[in-house]
Amino acid sequence: MDIVAVGELLVDIIGQTISENLGDVRTFERFQGGSPANFAANMARLGNASALIACVGNENLGKYLVQSVKKTGVICDYIAVEPVAPTTIVLVSRTTGTPDFIAYRTADRMILPSHIPNNVLQKTQFYHTTCFALSQEPAQSSIVDGARRAAQLDCKLSIDVNYAPSIWGDRDEARRVIAEYCSHGAFVKMSLDDIVRLFDDPALDEQTAIATFHDWGAELICLTKGAAGSLVSWEFGQKMQHQSARKISECADATGAGDAFWSGFLTAWLDGYEPPECAVAGSNIAAMKLAVVGPLPEAVSREKIYEIFD
Secondary structure (H helix, E strand, O other): OEEEEEEEEEEEEEEEEEEEOOOOOOOOEEEEEOEEEHHHHHHHHHHOOOEEEEEEOOOOOHHHHHHHHOOOOOOOOOHHHHHHHHOOEEEEEOOOOOOEEEEEEOOHHHHHHHHOOOOHHOOOOEEEEEHHHOOHHHHHHHHHHHHHHHHOOOEEEEOOOOOOOOOOHHHHHHHHHHHHHOOOOOOEEEEHHHHHHHHHOOOOOOOHHHHHHHHHOOOEEEEEEEHEEEEEEEEEOOEEEOOOOOOOOOOOOOHHHHHHHHHHHHHHHHOOHHHHHHHHHHHHHHHHOOOOOOOOOOOOOHHHOOHHHH
């Protein structure tokens, strides 16, 4: 197996008009959501063997989510059904930048250690999660424990540092948990918005943020900067390179672009490309995502995300 994503599988209720303020939105549409689920789906669309460990409610919305993810080719055998807590719902603005959102956290946080079995970890190459998934117990302790076991089984760790204070109010705890996760040589994807929010410092420079994550033990860091491209630091900070972003004519919806980018990045890494080339592959698939509202098409050609290398 190429990847196991662990974390939130939820219903995204996305605004139908572009707005940075949810209070201005009148109409919404339902989508399957959750960063780990979207990432796993994008990995499957690219032809990877991809599994999701998550928790949904025991009702029709939970069934809808599992069916939606399964259609993308993701292995859904490890999605747990929570008997009491309902399926998690998130309201999301449709925007060309970082979206406004409100999360109603319920079943997604009920992941238990037993949901993350060693027999799955020992046959996968990457174990992936997010700050959203780590922000509440019991999922937090369960996912960190799973990461420790995965590292012991020679599985690489991956994390999307999609930190938001509205989701995880205790920054000190967040930094402590993220540092513990990174200590196993994690691959880290983060945006400029993420680091400003995590460190609560608008003046924080990129190099200091990257150095902090390497000090925590991260092996590779990719800092995404929107239209300004990305900055990749690898071999524990020994090498660093900037990559330009793929130019797009119009942005239809930025929701999920980060998940798309990281799926392209890790797919390229699994295929043996160097980290700067992985960032180009990530930018290529992110550009595809920015052009559509909702998820990517059912299948995405690897050749298309690698076309710039030919």
